[in-house]
Amino acid sequence: MTSIPPTDFRSFLSSVGRVFAVFFRQGRKARRTRFFFLFSFLPVAVSLVIKFNQVFSGKPGREGGYLFTNLIMLFYLQMIILILALFYGTSVCSEELEGKTLAYLITRPIPKAAIVLGKYAAYMAVMTGMVILGLIFSFFVLNVDRLLDPSLYGLLGRYLGVLILGLMAYGAFFTFLGSSLKRSIFFGLLFSFGWENVIQYFPGSTQRLAIAHYLKSFLPATSSGRFSFLTFRLEPTKPGLALLMLFAIAAAFLALACLFFSKKEYSLED
């Protein structure tokens, strides 16, 4: 990505918009999207099961809001957005190489950076759609008995924001992996389920090297020690700073991805 003079900035944006339009459509129609859509709706199914169980067994069970915060939300945060971002993020560049369709894109009057950004944005939109719908459905299912409580909606909005920020940052990072590495999935898995998890247990500032850290800084402190898969000692960053960091991470990795995509010569063999 070369520095873009301001006069060209509008045309650059419109290029991004065009790439976005094409791949948003393509992303929605692709067969894989159906699978991932189901995948991101699994928590909804889980919520339904819980709710039905509560209704039919007559036992009050845990409060919906509590379940929502501690279970559904972490489901999305620790699992679904990672998997989605990993697949779609690496797809941005890798699928063009695997399908040998790169030539169709890079022989268009569109800056290469716009291709990366446009596809990234398109897949972000697809992912965000899936996740938001899933989260909202789960939310309503679990809180069906007290929908009038306005404070709940504030919470929902905050959670949606966290997930979107998460998709954005992870998506950017995996886009970068896809543009630079051949084995992007492998390293992506190592990063998201190895590094991100392990590092949270380290004290001090070490945990600030994980994207998850900043995301969790937005969430209310959980009663730790209850769930084997989410015990860690969070030393939260202030929300403002965390927000800044997430944007910085996304921007930095996107810039790197654009740089790689523009400069690297991909060989289409295999």
Next chain:
Amino acid sequence: MIAEISDLQFSYGPIKALDGISLNLAEGAVGLLGPNGAGKSTLLRILLGFLAPQHGQGRVLGFDIRLEQARIRRHVGYMPEDDCLIPGMDAVTFTAYFGELSGMPRQEAMKRAHDVLFYVGLGESRYRFLETYSAGMKQRLKLAQAIVHDPKLLFLDEPTSNLDPQGRREILELIQDISSKKDIQVLICSHILSDIETVCSDVVILNKGRLAAQGKLSELRELHYRLYEIRIKGEGEGFTARIKALGCRVEETEDKLLKVYVPAEMDIREIFRVAEGEKCQVRHFVRSRTSLEDLFARAVGVD
């Protein structure tokens, strides 16, 4: 007799791919022709033992096509039409691998892999990774893996597609050389008719799942006229006109080759006389051995 089949039928669901085919394949190179969807691939797959026919029976190399498929495949080599190479290894590994799968001992397979790679002309590049191979090299490698276990019967599906003329000629020469051995039979599927003409002595033409024609090329030849391919230097219009006046039918192909159908009673020397009169040098003059294209068109029923 390398293969005999009778009343073979096969359908993919409601689509009838083969509709009662009986034929005997004698020794020598046989060409299998037919338009797309005629059932060539299906027939090939049944002969190979990939598929079991729903009706009818047959034997290939003396083995029953329904019951002894594994034995057939041990002695058969197959060169598929489409690219099917596994990246990440070199040609020797690849070829030896498939030799081993056919039942060659490991060391023998390795030795033989080198031999056949030299034979097909990949000797120099046999340690290169397959993903760096060009289209022509891939074609050769596919041939190499088909002959590595020294099969008794060789099936070649479109062996010359995607090749430049030189590559095509070399592959055809290899096939001719292989089929000239008395104890190895070759069956070629191709839509390039001239390839079949060069290599095969017999043809089988399929159309819509049925046998449209079968026999020795020489016997199937059209006898009412002779077909010559002529290439001349210079402007050919006058020449063509005068030849036509003599009663010949003339067709010109995209690459300026004249196809002249000469009536049986006409003296061929007339053509040269006309050429001299028109100051056209005759650069290329070949009697088309079969007029396979016509045979094909007639058998398949298109004009």
Next chain:
Amino acid sequence: MTIREKGYAHWDGQLRERRFPWAPITWLGIRLAFKKKYFKFIIFSSLVPAVVFLVGIYISERIEDFQYMFKGNKQILEVNPAYFKTYLSSDFLLFMMVMILVVSGAGLISDDLKHNSLQLYFARPLTKRGYLLGKANVIVFFLLLLTLVPGLVFIIFKLLFAGDFRFLASYPWLPLSVIGYSLFVTGFFCSYTLLFSSLSKNRRYVSILIFAVYLFSDILFGFFYENYKKPAFALLSLKANLQQVGSWFFRLKPAYAVPWYWSLLILLAFGIAASIVLNKKVRGVEVVK
């Protein structure tokens, strides 16, 4: 003087029927896997626990030398079936096994689908079962390397360090347990991986599937378990099921109060379903293009 004949030369050997027609597939698969640099890295890091446990066995024999480290807490280092089970069904080992599946297993069939190379295999005297077995055995090799081999090595070293056979006398069935459990886990992971590998031509997608389904089932379990405290939810998790069955193999009380045979049934059902799908998928490609 003899002159080599020009042109096509016959091979003067005899084609044999192999006892294991699939053996070349396995060897090639293993060799190709080891060609990847990072794969060696994974294998070695997966073997780290084995080394740690081996050291543990050594320490257990010399416990008095290390007394100062444990301050009398001898319980930790008693080498018994639980010790083996801990190694063989530890979360880390299972995670590394899944990583190995992702790296070396995802492409096994899906690459062949992508490059149309199934037809090359089936033009050979190779049955579908042979093909699948050959592919599966690549996984078998790596997984046994992480389960069976260390397990047996532990037993041997325990006996060596102890200098007598008292250990084996107390648990005569232990070698069988190690073998049985290793084979079971390996068998399950084979069908699991091959199933996903046959579902798509896109290896990236397959990798994600293999990983996500494993992890997801576990999270789902944690989720319901946390909510309802019913151990039966352990049946949702592939990992917990494997660990339940593992406990049975080592004659231990399962971690969750669900009969082990339920877990076994679920895993077996998964395996059978996988083989049905595989049978269909691999045939489907072989026939129609």
Next chain:
Amino acid sequence: MTAVIETSKLSKWYGNVLGLSDVSLEIEPGVTGLLGPNGAGKSTFLKLITGQIRPSIGTVRIFDQKVQNNQALFSRIGFCPEHDSFYEEMTGWVFLTSLLKLQGFSAGEIRSRAEKALDIVELSADKDRLIRAYSRGMRQRLKFAQAIAHDPEVIILDEPLSGLDPLGKRKLIRLIKAYREEGKTVIVSSHVLPEIEALTRTIILIHQGKVFAKGDIHYIRDLIESHPHMVSIRCDNPRGLAGQLLGEDYVLKVRFGPDRRSVLVETNNRDKFFALLLSLLVKNQMEVEEITSPDDNLQAVFDYLVGK
């Protein structure tokens, strides 16, 4: 006429593998054929002039503008890649409109242009089928359609005819020829001389990463004419014919075929030789069965140019 594409000292290595070496060319409007055997460097050259890869040495200019990092240029260039690869899950129509969208047209224009392009390549009836279900010929034509849909001034086609049956070839050749009439610059690569001959007279011969010849096809033909050349004649009296040929100085070698009915003659002046041959045949009233040139092909020319 001014050159549309100029390259100077264009060279490309992949690691230590040579892709293209020292190519300085000027390409003018009209159809130019890029001819060479498989793996000669044709694709490398086409990728270099479309800026898909960077030259190791040298420069490319199209319309007197640099190509590298100048994506705006592609509104005037159409490229048809060599690989038979598409977004398989799209229909032909979606594929074409998507790529037109990337060209920057408005919605209405995308529609009309896509319709026109599909019309040209005769795919209108199949536009709503998935590309996955297209035959090879249809795929090839769709690939051509995406290269011309935005009405570019320069059209670059990498092996557009490969894998097509004779009918499909004829259709595509007719399409490409139509663009010659409109004053466009068209570059077509191929490994088959007759295909190129059917299209154009201006050709570039490329082999082993180097340009061996550039210019009018007659010039290439003349090259073929002047290099020693084998002619095989099968007739009823080969020895008699040979005797009459021997006296000429452009007859270099005479050999008899193993079937005793043919004579192989090597000559370095085909024109004179064939003229003589024809007159001899007529004068002697010979029964000729066959006249062929066993090595009359591209490879022979290359071998000659390489100096083999």
